[in-house]
Amino acid sequence: MELFERFARGELAAFETLFRQFERQVQGYIVRLVRDQAVAEELTVETFWRAHRARACFDPGRSGDARQSFGGWLRRIATNLAIDHLRRDRREVPLSDDQAALPAPATEAVLEREQREAIARAFRQLPPSLRVAATLALVEEQKHSDIADALGISVGAVKNRIFRAVRLLRRRLEQLGVKP
Amino acid sequence: MRDDVEDMVRALRSAVPPAEATALAGATTRDLWPEVLARITVRRAPTRAEWALLAAGLAWLAFFPQGAVALFLLL
Numbered sequence: 001m002e003l004f005e006r007f008a009r010g011e012l013a014a015f016e017t018l019f020r021q022f023e024r025q026v027q028g029y030i031v032r033l034v035r036d037q038a039v040a041e042e043l044t045v046e047t048f049w050r051a052h053r054a055r056a057c058f059d060p061g062r063s064g065d066a067r068q069s070f071g072g073w074l075r076r077i078a079t080n081l082a083i084d085h086l087r088r089d090r091r092e093v094p095l096s097d098d099q100a101a102l103p104a105p106a107t108e109a110v111l112e113r114e115q116r117e118a119i120a121r122a123f124r125q126l127p128p129s130l131r132v133a134a135t136l137a138l139v140e141e142q143k144h145s146d147i148a149d150a151l152g153i154s155v156g157a158v159k160n161r162i163f164r165a166v167r168l169l170r171r172r173l174e175q176l177g178v179k180p
Numbered sequence: 181m182r183d184d185v186e187d188m189v190r191a192l193r194s195a196v197p198p199a200e201a202t203a204l205a206g207a208t209t210r211d212l213w214p215e216v217l218a219r220i221t222v223r224r225a226p227t228r229a230e231w232a233l234l235a236a237g238l239a240w241l242a243f244f245p246q247g248a249v250a251l252f253l254l255l
Contacts, residue, residue, distance in 0.1 A: 012220075019213055027212075032199045045212050049219040119195035138189050139196050166188055 004060035004070060015055075018070065019048055026074050032140050033082040033132055043085060047078045075150045079132065086128035115178055122172040126165055133158055134165035 006014035026047055031040035051058070051074055058073060060066040123131065133151065136142045137158070148155045173179070226234075241248055 016213060016217075019216060023212060028199070031204050035196075035199070035202075035204060037204060041210070041212060045215045045219065048212075048216045052216075052220055115191070116195040119191055123192060123196055134192075135196070138192055140198050166185060169192070170184075170188060 004058070004066040008055050008058050008060060010055060015048075015052055022071060022074055023048075025071065026078055029075060030078050030082055033079070033135060034085055039085060043078065043081045046081055047074060050077050050081075072149050076152055079150045079152075083128045083132055086131060090125065090128065118176050118178045119169075119173065122169055122176065122178075125172065126168055130161050130165040130168065133161035134169075137162050138166075 003014050003017060007018055023044065027040050027044045030043045030047070031037060034040055034043065054077075058070065060069065123134075126134065129151075133147060136147045136150070137144065144155045144158050148158045151158065153161075
């Protein structure tokens, strides 16, 4: 508990200790959302910087477990940053030249690969708030309550976002003529 | 309907595998603390109010140079 109080008071050594303890956890969480190591590193730095800037808002005694509370707080900051990044980065990712130029024979393997690429592309084009909820729930299989905590919304709202993400994804794939 | 959703989820996990199953999970990480520290300790530029206060102080000293002595004695 004392470590968190020292952090909240602005002690740099306490912040470094917390950074060392939580860095991997935060970075691992962000990379799941943005799926890019370099971006995850950049957003990890930003997350801890924002946490330090807002340290006075962190109340270690508010909930029973200060460690869990601090981890949840970092996850919320990281989630918001990841959503902002995905919002900026939401664009069509074109096929690379060699993939586009290949006169691929229509074997089953090629069709499967094309289908996977179409699904991945359609998924990247989902609105970031739906994409983050769907990534955490459907891809990373995290608990709805944890996702709700990270997004700062209710469990019902998480389920609603997942449902909308699946519906939208299916609609986009139907437009592309892809049937999963 | 439920089967449809399960098929969709299966297809999605095949197209977008969990981070644990990809190279992302095993990526080595460099030490990010120096970057965090640099962000924290970077000196911010003075605000307009601070510049105005400094200008007022200098103007006061220009008109009342003896004030510098009084200020020195006060400090």
